[in-house]
Amino acid sequence: MSKSQPFDDIDLMTYADGELDDSTARAIAAYVADSDDARVKLAGLDEIHESVRTHLELAADDAEPRFEDLWAAVEAGLGAEAVTSAPAAKALPQRQLAGKGIWQRLGDWLDQHTGYLMTGAVAAGAAAALMLLFRPPEVIEKPTIVYTNPSTARTRPAATLQLPVLAAPSAPEIELLEVNEGSGSVFVIPGEGEDDISTTVIFVDISDVEGPL
Amino acid sequence: MNPPSHTYQTRWMPAAARCRTMVVTWAAVVVLAVLGIATDAHAEAGTIHCTFLEITASNGPGGIDPGLDANLTKKLRRPPFSSWTSFTLEAKHQTDLALRKAQDVALKIGGNFGVLYEQHSKPTGKRDRFGLSVALDDKSGKRTLNTKIVVDTGDYFVIALSGGQEKATLLALTCRVP
Numbered sequence: 001m002s003k004s005q006p007f008d009d010i011d012l013m014t015y016a017d018g019e020l021d022d023s024t025a026r027a028i029a030a031y032v033a034d035s036d037d038a039r040v041k042l043a044g045l046d047e048i049h050e051s052v053r054t055h056l057e058l059a060a061d062d063a064e065p066r067f068e069d070l071w072a073a074v075e076a077g078l079g080a081e082a083v084t085s086a087p088a089a090k091a092l093p094q095r096q097l098a099g100k101g102i103w104q105r106l107g108d109w110l111d112q113h114t115g116y117l118m119t120g121a122v123a124a125g126a127a128a129a130l131m132l133l134f135r136p137p138e139v140i141e142k143p144t145i146v147y148t149n150p151s152t153a154r155t156r157p158a159a160t161l162q163l164p165v166l167a168a169p170s171a172p173e174i175e176l177l178e179v180n181e182g183s184g185s186v187f188v189i190p191g192e193g194e195d196d197i198s199t200t201v202i203f204v205d206i207s208d209v210e211g212p213l
Numbered sequence: 214m215n216p217p218s219h220t221y222q223t224r225w226m227p228a229a230a231r232c233r234t235m236v237v238t239w240a241a242v243v244v245l246a247v248l249g250i251a252t253d254a255h256a257e258a259g260t261i262h263c264t265f266l267e268i269t270a271s272n273g274p275g276g277i278d279p280g281l282d283a284n285l286t287k288k289l290r291r292p293p294f295s296s297w298t299s300f301t302l303e304a305k306h307q308t309d310l311a312l313r314k315a316q317d318v319a320l321k322i323g324g325n326f327g328v329l330y331e332q333h334s335k336p337t338g339k340r341d342r343f344g345l346s347v348a349l350d351d352k353s354g355k356r357t358l359n360t361k362i363v364v365d366t367g368d369y370f371v372i373a374l375s376g377g378q379e380k381a382t383l384l385a386l387t388c389r390v391p
Contacts, residue, residue, distance in 0.1 A: 174361070176361040
């Protein structure tokens with residue numbers, strides 16, 4: 001056993017793991033070639049390494065089937081097709097859904113779409129607020145009446161009368177007027193000041209008619 | 214790419230309870246919106262209360278009958294009613310009009326006044342508004358006047374039957390939501 005370049009057990013373990021640089025590895029190789037004790041230790045380390053490696057490989061082979069579903073779910077969640085076990089990945093959502101009530105399923109769905117729903121709600125609210133703020137004012141149309149007097153309709157066409165423009169935003173309207181006796185006219189007396197009550201008057205002149213009432 | 218929701222969402226309540234809450238909230242929003250739109254656009258009062266007045270106008274003494282409403286009195290002081298000096302309340306009828314149900318009022322001065330409450334609306338920010346069809350028949354039952362009006366609650370609608378400068382008959386109608 002040569003002691004020209006002493007190396008301890010840690011150096012031998014590092015050498016066995018192949019983690020040394022070339023010059024140090026060569027020196028240890030020379031040291032091992034000269035030392036029986038070192039060769040024995042190195043052979044023991046190799047056996048231990050081999051045993052551990054074999055054990056881990058067996059453990060990995062044993063665990064792989066149990067992790068197939070997990071890997072499939074992860075890959076499905078990432079939007080990629082399952083590589084190792086596509087049937088298992090397809091069956092997984094069904095197994096996840098099995099046993100869940102409709103509320104739970106709907107809840108899960110809402111979990112995934114809460115952002116969209118909230119965005120829609122906020123957008124709808126904003127649209128409603130804008131509509132309320134910027135809706136056009138109501139247009140007050142001039143009331144139009146059609147005056148028809150059967151006694152004179154044969155000699156002259158029915159006239160369309162325009163009521164005067166009223167200040168009131170809720171002007172009364174006369175949609176139809178038929179005066180069968182005498183002549184009629186329409187006018188509106190709008191409210192003034194605090195009196196906002198309009199009065200619509202149909203004035204019927206029956207002076208040339210005998211006793212209508 | 215959607216990561217599993219449970220990795221980033223805060224669970225402040227169970228998913229089922231959160232789901233029910235959201236569904237109920239949305240349902241309430243929809244119901245309120247529908248009710249609001251319906252109420253705003255097509256609100257209808259099933260019955261309105263109307264007052265019908267028979268007034269005789271003349272150039273005699275007496276002035277304006279104190280039994281007349283103040284709003285109507287103001288109008289009677291303005292043209293063309295101001296050409297008469299006396300307004301006497303001959304009769305006052307108060308009646309409830311049901312929607313789309315015609316009602317006749319027998320006039321004390323003779324004849325018949327028929328009225329049909331046709332429609333009601335309540336525009337946003339405006340007063341209640343009524344559509345009324347009115348028909349006036351003389352003593353013999355002959356139709357004198359037929360009209361359809363749309364007025365606001367409280368507004369007066371007056372039919373003035375003038376037989377000359379000396380005398381006239383006024384039939385005034387006003388309606389309100391009870």
